[in-house]
Amino acid sequence: MKELTKAEEEIMQVLWELDSAFVKDIITQMPEPKPAYNTVSTIVRILQQKGFVGYEVHGNAHKYYPLISKEAYTKSFMKGFVGRYFSGSYRQMVSFFTKQDKLSLHELEQLLQELKEKKS
Template structure:
């Protein structure tokens, strides 16, 4: 699975939220300053080429939808991140974040208990 650029990820976040949308609806959900219609349309076509987005024809327009769900992308992104920065070790990543964010073992146990 290819990594998304920041702009592509912003568009995908909107499509994951809306599930199906026309370019105009995607633009409405993006933060100010709103990008131009052609910019968003181009990003969506790139996402389509990468296999992230599909569409259905509605009249003379296209309604776009994600082909990859958010959890699948997030999981793959996290695996790549851990692989690139922590030699594939979840334990090393967890240790790093505990150290850098001053989290003690008791707090970590609480986090893990609350997320089961």
């Protein structure tokens, strides 16, 4: 699965939240300053070409919807991220964030609990 650019990911986040939307609906959900209609329309068409977005025709307009779930994209992205930055080791990633004080003891305990539950 291809990795999304920052602009593409921002639009996908909106589509994942809304389930389906016209370009004007996507723009409404985006933070200020709002991008131009043509910019969003172009990015949505690129997402369509990449296989991330499908559409339904409604008169002269297209209503777009995600073809790939947020969970599936996140899983693919994280696998690539961990592979590139932590030699494929999730343990190294957790260790890095723990050392950077980005992962509290409470969060680490929660992770351990989730791992124990998964093994059971």
